[in-house]
Amino acid sequence: MSNGKVVLITGAGTGFGRLSAETLANHGYTVFAGIREVDGRNAATAAELKAHASGRIHPVEFDVTSDASVSAAIAEILSEGGGRLDVVVNNAGVATFGLAEAFTPAQLQALFEVNVIGPQRVNRAALPTMRAQGSGLLIQITSGLGRIIFPVMGIYSASKFAVEALAEAYRYELAPIGVDSVIIQPGAFPTGILTRTMYGVEGERAQGYGDNAALPEIIGQAMGGMLNGPNPPDPQDVADAVLRLCETPTGERPLRTVVDNLSGDGPRAINNLTDQIQAGMFTGMGMGGLLQPRGGDKPAS
Numbered sequence: 001m002s003n004g005k006v007v008l009i010t011g012a013g014t015g016f017g018r019l020s021a022e023t024l025a026n027h028g029y030t031v032f033a034g035i036r037e038v039d040g041r042n043a044a045t046a047a048e049l050k051a052h053a054s055g056r057i058h059p060v061e062f063d064v065t066s067d068a069s070v071s072a073a074i075a076e077i078l079s080e081g082g083g084r085l086d087v088v089v090n091n092a093g094v095a096t097f098g099l100a101e102a103f104t105p106a107q108l109q110a111l112f113e114v115n116v117i118g119p120q121r122v123n124r125a126a127l128p129t130m131r132a133q134g135s136g137l138l139i140q141i142t143s144g145l146g147r148i149i150f151p152v153m154g155i156y157s158a159s160k161f162a163v164e165a166l167a168e169a170y171r172y173e174l175a176p177i178g179v180d181s182v183i184i185q186p187g188a189f190p191t192g193i194l195t196r197t198m199y200g201v202e203g204e205r206a207q208g209y210g211d212n213a214a215l216p217e218i219i220g221q222a223m224g225g226m227l228n229g230p231n232p233p234d235p236q237d238v239a240d241a242v243l244r245l246c247e248t249p250t251g252e253r254p255l256r257t258v259v260d261n262l263s264g265d266g267p268r269a270i271n272n273l274t275d276q277i278q279a280g281m282f283t284g285m286g287m288g289g290l291l292q293p294r295g296g297d298k299p300a301s
Helices: 015-026 043-050 067-080 105-133 154-177 203-227 236-247 265-284
Strands: 006-009 030-035 057-061 087-090 095-097 136-141 179-186 197-199 256-259
Touching: 006 015, 006 067, 015 030, 015 043, 015 057, 015 236, 030 043, 030 067, 043 057, 057 067, 067 105, 087 105, 095 154, 105 136, 105 154, 105 179, 105 197, 136 154, 136 236, 154 179, 179 236, 236 256, 256 265
Parallel strands: 006 030, 006 087, 030 057, 087 136, 095 197, 136 179, 179 256
Antiparallel strands: none
16 A cells, blocks of 8 residues: 655665665655666666555656756656655766776766766755645665775765765755755665776876785775675665655654665774764854754655
């Protein structure tokens, strides 16, 4: 049975996005699964999703790097979803791996187009509806690497640090009108993201790094061992976190949720410290109210 809530998930063809789409549909949400080339190379995936959960998943053509694609998809969702849009899960993203110097400015621009500008493009398209409703939820899937830094993953971290800041700013700006902005910080999971990883095109620059030229191989082996062990992390944990946030009332959702049983203590510690610093700064400036989300979900019609 439908619960009346309409959800958009970007990058819903694989990994966290697909698991989240299936999980929410199983719990009665109407899910629009944003996928690129939905009638082309991803047609089989779209068909599988469409057949799931009594047809509560609706694949929709969605390219987060295109204003026209995003606008058309949001219009389609509002038309088919009764004019509502209750939750947006910004999941689409690209990973990078390699020495920072090996990445060209053009590569960095392409990465930020997906990982940072993409969520901003989607949020801007969705927010007029949420503001009119007086309710809504923006969920940003970032990473523990949006809080801590590993060598050879700095380019990826830069994009995740940026979108963390964007999502937190939305948190404070939207809270008074009943729209929550929250962040999920996954650790490393076996989602197949390495098949969608960008590598620096100027790898020959590593020749000047001495022993550190081997860092990509060393860190890659360490990550592979962590993900291919006898009890690898389960990506379903992230989908379950998405569901919990959707089910939590407005104003009671935490800003950040770490989903990482292997190395999550570091991001949690940083989150706790920055929460204290933000609270102190806002209180000292007489803006403590920014830390108190207000408003409530209006019933779906």
